[in-house]
Amino acid sequence: MGQSADVSIRFWGVRGSIACPGPDTVRYGGNTSCVEIRCGERLLIMDGGTGLRELGNALLAAGEAIDVDLFYSHTHFDHICGLPFFAPCYARGNRIRLWAGHLLPDNQLETVLYGMMMAPLFPVPITLLDPQVSFTDFRCGATLDPHPGIRLRTGPLNHPNGATGYRIEHAGKSVAYITDTEHRPGALDQAILALVDRADIMIYDSTYTDAEYPAHANWGHSTWQEGVRLAEAAGVGTLVVFHHDPGHDDAFMDGIAEAAESCRPGTVVAREGMVLRP
Ligand SMILES: [Zn+2]
Numbered sequence: 001m002g003q004s005a006d007v008s009i010r011f012w013g014v015r016g017s018i019a020c021p022g023p024d025t026v027r028y029g030g031n032t033s034c035v036e037i038r039c040g041e042r043l044l045i046m047d048g049g050t051g052l053r054e055l056g057n058a059l060l061a062a063g064e065a066i067d068v069d070l071f072y073s074h075t076h077f078d079h080i081c082g083l084p085f086f087a088p089c090y091a092r093g094n095r096i097r098l099w100a101g102h103l104l105p106d107n108q109l110e111t112v113l114y115g116m117m118m119a120p121l122f123p124v125p126i127t128l129l130d131p132q133v134s135f136t137d138f139r140c141g142a143t144l145d146p147h148p149g150i151r152l153r154t155g156p157l158n159h160p161n162g163a164t165g166y167r168i169e170h171a172g173k174s175v176a177y178i179t180d181t182e183h184r185p186g187a188l189d190q191a192i193l194a195l196v197d198r199a200d201i202m203i204y205d206s207t208y209t210d211a212e213y214p215a216h217a218n219w220g221h222s223t224w225q226e227g228v229r230l231a232e233a234a235g236v237g238t239l240v241v242f243h244h245d246p247g248h249d250d251a252f253m254d255g256i257a258e259a260a261e262s263c264r265p266g267t268v269v270a271r272e273g274m275v276l277r278p
């Protein structure tokens with residue numbers, strides 16, 4: 001752990017839709033969305049896909065009491081399915097606060113996650129995790145101040161059933177987490193532009209390439225090229241290509257990395273285990 005003012009990001013899952021382990025995805029990784037963001041002594045987690053399992057094991061191995069806030073972009077399965085396998089949920093004394101901004105007023109996070117962990121889908125009911133796991137629904141667009149010196153601005157994304165984009169601010173640094181979202185070709189998303197304005201780092205839904213996108217219109221996802229356009233328009237520092245299509249193997253991802261680097265030098269393609277500091 002670094003200085004109290006440090007912000008660091010570690011990627012535990014970088015895929016969209018479904019985990020895709022195998023020999024062709026070992027370098028970029030096969031786990032679904034899960035990103036650790038350290039703000040000084042505080043640990044924030046963005047999404048709880050399959051990458052959350054390994055993060056949980058690493059936290060337990062560190063041997064310290066665990067106190068985390070997990071912010072969901074939304075509750076599609078690839079972003080929540082790691083929770084039942086997040087071992088800190090089952091070890092007494094840990095504090096785990098779960099947040100979501102896309103469900104009110106028709107639904108609530110606890111109800112949705114309860115449904116995922118209900119028989120006959122899963123043997124351990126979520127009620128067994130109480131009281132060390134708490135659930136907070138907020139209205140997307142709200143500003144959250146979960147701890148002194150840590151602020152999250154939120155905004156709506158364009159995705160079936162809704163999703164929340166986040167901008168995390170700490171110690172003069174800013175990291176935007178923007179997934180899952182679909183762009184409208186030819187018109188930059190004004191809500192996203194406002195949220196990511198001059199962010200040091202923007203992690204962006206880059207499921208497709210621009211060439212692939214027309215065959216997937218209305219599926220709720222964007223492209224790395226749209227990430228470049230947004231990053232340029234908003235004056236973002238580093239663009240991080242994220243939420244890779246499970247059909248994109250390592251060779252294909254290498255091609256995206258090369259193309260993105262020549263299009264906007266310094267662009268990073270997320271891979272499991274990668275650490276970034278704004
Ligand atoms: Zn997704």
Ligand SMILES: [Zn+2]
Binds near residue numbers: 220
């Ligand atoms: Zn989704």
